[in-house]
Amino acid sequence: xxxxxxxxxxxxxxxxxxxxxxxxxxxxxxxxxxxxxxxxxxxxxxxxxxxxxxxxxxxxxxxxxxxxxxxxxxxxxxxxxxxxxxxxxxxxxxxxxxxxxxxxxxxxxxxxxxxxxxxxxxxxxxxxxxxxxxxxxxxxxxxxxxxxxxxxxxxxxxxxxxxxxxxxxxxxxxxxxxxxxxxxxxxxxxxxxxxxxxxxxxxxxxxxxxxxxxx
Amino acid sequence: xxxxxxxxxxxxxxxxxxxxxxxxxxxxxxxxxxxxxxxxxxxxxxxxxxxxxxxxxxxxxxxxxxxxxxxxxxxxxxxxxxxxxxxxxxxxxxxxxxxxxxxxxxxxxxxxxxxxxxxxxxxxxxxxxxxxxxxxxxxxxxxxxxxxxxxxxxxxxxxxxxxxxxxxxxxxxxxxxxxxxxxxxxxxxxxxxxxxxxxxxxxxxxxxxxxxxxxxxxxxxxxxxxxxxxxxxxxxxxxxxxxxxxxxxxxxxxxxxxxxxxxxxxxxxxxxxxxxxxxxxxxxxxxxxxxxxxxxxxxxxxxxxxxxxxxxxxxxxxxxxxxxxxxxxxxxxxxxxxxxxxxxxxxxxxxxxxxxxxxxxxxxxxxxxxxxxxxxxx
Numbered sequence: 001x002x003x004x005x006x007x008x009x010x011x012x013x014x015x016x017x018x019x020x021x022x023x024x025x026x027x028x029x030x031x032x033x034x035x036x037x038x039x040x041x042x043x044x045x046x047x048x049x050x051x052x053x054x055x056x057x058x059x060x061x062x063x064x065x066x067x068x069x070x071x072x073x074x075x076x077x078x079x080x081x082x083x084x085x086x087x088x089x090x091x092x093x094x095x096x097x098x099x100x101x102x103x104x105x106x107x108x109x110x111x112x113x114x115x116x117x118x119x120x121x122x123x124x125x126x127x128x129x130x131x132x133x134x135x136x137x138x139x140x141x142x143x144x145x146x147x148x149x150x151x152x153x154x155x156x157x158x159x160x161x162x163x164x165x166x167x168x169x170x171x172x173x174x175x176x177x178x179x180x181x182x183x184x185x186x187x188x189x190x191x192x193x194x195x196x197x198x199x200x201x202x203x204x205x206x207x208x209x210x211x212x213x214x215x
Numbered sequence: 216x217x218x219x220x221x222x223x224x225x226x227x228x229x230x231x232x233x234x235x236x237x238x239x240x241x242x243x244x245x246x247x248x249x250x251x252x253x254x255x256x257x258x259x260x261x262x263x264x265x266x267x268x269x270x271x272x273x274x275x276x277x278x279x280x281x282x283x284x285x286x287x288x289x290x291x292x293x294x295x296x297x298x299x300x301x302x303x304x305x306x307x308x309x310x311x312x313x314x315x316x317x318x319x320x321x322x323x324x325x326x327x328x329x330x331x332x333x334x335x336x337x338x339x340x341x342x343x344x345x346x347x348x349x350x351x352x353x354x355x356x357x358x359x360x361x362x363x364x365x366x367x368x369x370x371x372x373x374x375x376x377x378x379x380x381x382x383x384x385x386x387x388x389x390x391x392x393x394x395x396x397x398x399x400x401x402x403x404x405x406x407x408x409x410x411x412x413x414x415x416x417x418x419x420x421x422x423x424x425x426x427x428x429x430x431x432x433x434x435x436x437x438x439x440x441x442x443x444x445x446x447x448x449x450x451x452x453x454x455x456x457x458x459x460x461x462x463x464x465x466x467x468x469x470x471x472x473x474x475x476x477x478x479x480x481x482x483x484x485x486x487x488x489x490x491x492x493x494x495x496x497x498x499x500x501x502x503x504x505x506x507x508x509x510x511x512x513x514x515x516x517x518x519x520x521x522x523x524x525x526x527x528x529x530x531x532x533x534x535x536x537x538x539x540x541x542x543x544x545x546x547x548x549x550x551x552x553x554x555x556x557x558x559x560x561x562x563x564x565x566x567x568x569x570x571x572x573x574x575x576x577x578x579x580x581x582x583x584x585x586x587x588x589x590x591x592x593x
Contacts, residue, residue, distance in 0.1 A: 029442070032555065039252045039554040046251040066256045 076157055081141045083158040084132055084171065085179040087151055092200040093118070094177060096151035098125040102143035110136035111143060112191070119196050128193040130176055134161050135169035156180065218341075227347045230327050233538075238486035241545065242289045248546070249553045258285035296479035304472045306376025315374065316473065316480035319367025323487040326360040329353035330494050331415045333504045333534040334511070337526060345504075345534070346415055353414035354406065357495065358399050361451055364488070365391040368453070368460060368469050371481070375472035383469035386560070387460035390450060393567030394457075398447035400575040404440045404582040405433050405499060418503030422510070428517035430507045433500035439578045441500045443571050448492040449548065450567070454485060456555040459563055493544035494537075501540055504533035 002010075024030060049063035067074055076082070087095045098115035116128035143152050156179040163169050172192040175181055177199075243258075250257025262282025264275045281287050303312055330353075333345035350356050365387055372384015406412060409420045423431045434441045450457040461468035470481045497503060508514050509532060513523035524532070558566065 032551075035554045036550055040550055042254060043248065043252045043550070046254060050251070063254075064250070064256045065254045068256070 076159075078155065078157075080157070080159075081139050081144075081154045083134070083156045083161070083179060084137075084143070084152055084154050084176060085156050086130060086173070086176040087153060088177060093126060093196050094130070094151060094173070094199065095149050096127050096130065096147075097123060097149055098127040099148065101146040101148060102152055105142045105146040107140060107142065108136045108138045110134070114191070114193060116193075116195075126196060126199075127173065128195070129191045130173040131191055132171045132176065133169060134171060135166045152176075222343055223347070226343070226345060227328070230330075230332060230347055231324065233332075234324065234327055234487060234490050235483075237490045237541070237545065238483055239289055239293075241486040241489065241549075242292055243286050244545065244549060245552075246288065247285055248549050252550070252553050258288040259283050261285070261288045261291045263287070293479070296476050296482075299475035301475045301477060302472070304376045307472060308374040308376075311370050311374040312472070313477070315367045315371035316470075316477045316484070317367075318370065319364060319484045320480045320487065322360045322364040322367070323484050323491060326357045326364075326491055327494065329356045329414050330498050331418050331503060332537050334530055336530045344415060345530070349415060350413070352412045354402060354412045354417070354499075357414075358395075358402070361398070361491075362391065362395050364484070367484070368481075371473065372460075372469035375469070377472050379466040380469050380471045382466050383460045383462060383471070386462065386466075387453065387469060390453070390457065390459055390563065390567070393564055394447040394450040394571070397443055397567060397571035397575050398451065400572065401440045401443035401447060401578065402499065404437050404575075404578045407579070407582050407586055408433070408436045414498060418498055418505065421502045422505040424508075424517070430502060430505065432502040432505075437500065437578070437582070439574060440582075441496075443575045443578065444500065445492075445496055446566075447571055448495065449551065450563075452485060452488040452492055452548070454489065454548070455552040456558060457563065458557060459560055489545055489548055490541065493541045493548060496544050497537060497540040501544075502536075504537040506532050506536045509533075 046063045049058055049061055052058040053063060089095055096113075097118075098113050100113060100115070103109075103111040103113050110133040112129070112131040112133070113127050114129040115125045118124065118126040139154070141154055144154050158179065161169065167190070170190050172190060173194055174192055246258045249255075260282065262278050264278065265271065278287065303309055328347040329350050331344070331346040336343040336345055348356075368387040369384045372380045372382070372387065375381070405417075409417050411417055411420070421430065421432050425431045425435065429435060453460050461470075470478055473481060508516050509524065509529065511526075511529060513521060513529070515521050
């Protein structure tokens with residue numbers, strides 16, 4: 001009796017040796033029949049399930065592993081680094097204090113912040129504009145880790161970004177505060193500057209649930 | 216005289232229409248069957264809408280459903296192929312390069328002339344054989360055309376002015392040589408059993424009963440011949456386990472330099488050849504248009520029961536039986552195509568020359584001995 005480790009070692013040692021096939025294997029037809037059996041069973045099972053689904057039966061058994069992408073989306077882990085968003089204070093202004101930590105730490109240098117004053121004397125600064133060039137972003141998540149205010153997060157569960165130009169890949173502060181409102185086929189907006197009163201007028205939307213609910 | 220011509224035209228039109236439709240639907244079958252076999256969904260997006268003056272709503276509803284099944288993808292394919300630019304390579308031979316796809320598809324389609332698709336139809340006192348050409352050596356005719364068909368492929372490879380295409384053409388030639396022999400020789404055992412080369416007669420004799428209860432189909436008399444024939448015939452279609460002339464991963468194949476509908480013709484040839492092989496397997500080994508126990512008068516079961524069937528229904532059942540068998544074999548070949556991996560070139564030659572060829576020779580020897588001994592001691 002040899003241990004499993006020894007068996008594996010023997011296997012690795014003999015891996016280059018060509019195994020001599022038995023007569024049953026050499027006539028090749030049984031192996032073909034076996035393969036055809038497997039694939040045809042998949043075929044008939046899936047055909048039956050597709051028809052049953054049309055009739056409203058066996059809904060719990062999937063007939064395919066396909067996720068029909070734009071219509072259905074895969075459920076992603078909440079830890080997945082997806083598109084950025086800026087969190088808000090209770091009054092609707094961004095939590096960001098324009099400390100430039102994220103802009104500084106960003107290895108792709110894709111964050112552009114213009115700082116302004118916040119009317120509340122307890123808050124030092126507020127970004128007038130906050131832009132991210134997704135065409136440059138490498139999704140490393142350093143901005144999230146560097147932020148001292150928990151003002152930027154990467155948890156929108158959106159990762160489908162396509163635009164017709166490099167300029168189209170920019171996210172302005174409006175989109176970052178209300179993720180999901182920017183249509184990527186619209187002409188791009190860059191360096192949108194908002195005053196604190198305009199921040200408050202932005203719709204108070206909670207971060208939208210991750211798009212799609214899987215199959 | 217004119218009536219004869221019209222009848223022939225009608226029969227050949229029906230055969231041609233059936234074959235081309237089956238071949239065209241194979242693009243759909245290929246997409247959907249491979250998808251189901253691999254737990255995918257397959258083509259389900261292509262559809263178009265028509266304006267109200269062409270039917271509007273209800274027509275669009277049907278089109279959407281058809282698109283959901285992926286059937287309209289075949290239409291999209293054809294539109295794409297017909298509207299693409301037709302490129303003839305500068306180094307190629309203009310005339311032969313254009314001729315090759317036509318040769319290829321012409322001979323593949325011509326072979327159907329000798330295949331009987333149904334029992335003779337008696338209409339108004341006139342007997343109409345449901346077979347385009349009633350050739351008394353039909354089997355040889357079909358084998359000859361199957362071999363000529365490869366000329367189109369070789370021409371395409373050699374006249375493209377592309378080394379890889381040439382390789383594809385040469386591979387097709389050597390593959391044809393290796394498998395054509397096994398294909399022909401595997402059928403000799405069948406000819407010995409039924410004593411005829413006439414396709415119509417061959418199918419008719421498969422309607423007899425063996426030991427009074429078993430249909431005398433070719434596959435029961437010639438199981439080895441059937442396996443050798445199907446393998447060699449699959450090699451003739453140049454599809455996946457034997458797609459060396461195409462060789463997608465390494466040489467792209469003999470049709471690399473073709474575009475538009477000329478490439479489409481090669482594509483069509485592949486599918487027509489699959490139909491041809493399915494029809495041949497049906498006609499030679501699986502009783503052709505015969506339905507088990509169905510005689511011209513009606514069903515005669517071995518336990519003595521008789522169910523009379525009118526003549527037109529008899530012919531209809533025959534046609535249906537043939538179609539169902541052909542479609543089943545197309546499905547089966549598609550199953551093989553999406554299951555088995557490709558052969559390496561030396562494995563291909565090994566299988567053709569060292570296994571199939573001797574096996575078919577052995578089959579002839581055994582069959583002949585059995586026939587002679589059987590007729591000496593009945």
